[in-house]
Amino acid sequence: MNANANDVASEIRDGYVLVRLSGEVDLSWSQAVRLAVLDALDHDTAVGVDLSEVSYIDSSGIAALVEGFQRARTRGSRFALVAVSDAVRAVLELARLDRVFLLVATPEAIVTVA
């Protein structure tokens, strides 16, 4: 289990905003994740959440992602999960949400994948 520090950082890229998460997303800071995701959606019509460095996520973290997904859908924006780590994928599968989200391997694919 990697011991990454919990962190969320948003980068404005060409045509999308990338929200990078790292560490263990749980109740202690999932609210910050939620705000970062919603903020990114206010900023651009395409948002990716990079989950490659996330070693754990609980249902409150998943909920923040679900809320982002719903917000994007009502606005007609793009919302994708990027480079989902095995730990996150396992929880998405357990919650049967792996087919709900758009999952992409690289940030560039946020704007190119149909």
Place this chain on the structure above:
Amino acid sequence: MKTARARPAGSRAPDAAKIARTAAPRRTREAATLAFFADLSQALAVSLDLGQTLSETVNRVADFMQVEAASLFLLDPATQVLECRICVGPADITGTRLGVGQGVVGTAVAENRAQIVVDAANDSRIWRAADDESGFVTRSLVCAPLATAEGPIGAIEIINRRDGAPFTAADAERLRLIAAPAALAINNARMAGDLLEQQRLKRELDLARRLQKSLLPKRRRDHFPIVAVNHPAHEISGDFYDYFDLADGRIGFVVGDISGKGLDAALLMVRAASLLRWAGKDGVAPAAWLARANDELCETTQDGRFVCAIVGYCDHAAQRVQFAGAGFPPVIVQRAGEFTDYASGGPPLGILAGIVFDEVDIALDGGTLYAFSDGATDVRDGAGRPIDNAGVRKLIVRHAAASPDARLRGLLTDLKRLRLVDDTTLLIVEAPRAQMPEVLLERRFAAQAAELRSVRSAIRQALDILAVEPELRDRLVLAVDEACANIIRHGYGPHHEGDIGLRILRDGPVLSFELTDAAPCVDPASIRPKPLGECRSGGFGIALIDEVMDDWRIQPAQGGQGNLLILRKRIDGIGSEEASEA
């Protein structure tokens, strides 16, 4: 091993040599040389047997070079002595030994250069003893070193052209060229031999380890007061433990540690193990038991090896323990948090016959006796110092709450983490608890989200000790984390503060995760999972718990204040391995 016999020179002439023999023009001779090389290289390439490689080389060289005799010497790198390993010709010089620098062969190796002797009768380099003994007369000879990147490994020598002419520089060059692939092939054959030897040794060590393991008694599950574990530092162990029932209802136990490591220690272990069992079978007092084994070992152990051991008896309820030690680390007894050390009752076994050992007879008073080989106390801490008895006590305290099985696994895991340098054996004597589930983890923490990360890590560790496979482990961690998060968010909520108590219990294959809180009582009927897969934010924590666990229930905590949430999961096969394999 297969060995090819040396053939007399010229008994089998390869085609290439036939062509060479005819007084052919230069080009034909070159073609013949090339053909010979190709032939020799091919033959050597497929030969991984050293004897066969040597014989092949010398015979082919003698044939091709049309000489009366040829021989091959190999250098022993340890003694720097050259020994003739194979020869063809009228005189058998196999086994002849030369120092480096002695004779033409020794000179070729010392200088790592081909030597040519045109007129042997008048050459000071000639070592004449061989000729004098056999009556063979050396007229002319060439010797080339078997050169490798690491220096010469021997030399090959040809004596007397059959046409009577002295050897020429061209002959020397040809032999030098032949020597190169021969050296390579000999090296390869040696390495192949080493590899086979290693494989054979590994197979035998595997067998020895299995045999050793089979000597350890099976884990008893019938409310037995003794649990033990043995962890060899290498393939085989010099440590062992044993326990057995006596006719009078008592139980005998032994922990032994053979001095030294490796195969001979392991062999003595097998002998000492059966000897100690035999000596204690009829229930003599521990001191007499050790004395008997000591006298027997002194008669038969002469190589300076000795055996440290502790032997003793206890009753099934583990109320009294009688024991005696021979050069064994002090036995630790823990009673209600207090530690007492009992030093060994005499020197190790197998050194001096006739020794009288001291024995100890104690009441355990519900406490626990720990006997451990010095592998445990020799474990190094971060600074490289042995942890000693004090270090072992600290570890015991850490795992005191766990059942004997879980405690041994925990102790061994900690010792391994600290770096075990020796075989390690731990044995516990303790009154069997009546069907008590094993406590794997007990922890109390403030009901705050910031605590959850370290709680998850503790759960993960507890499950790792049971070797729960990672995917399931992560799901269980998630489910317990979700339950804690619910207690924090909905149980205590923003207006209450308090702790959460977490216990992980194991009862056979069933794990229970118990969470207690002091929050306002929860109406179980109010907790409803939301269907999974439904795309709505929040509310699927309970659904995840439902998905991962077999069942869960919530009830008022004892005393009416707070709640007790119990999550259960059955995992067949967990921790079912024998303690000795932990």
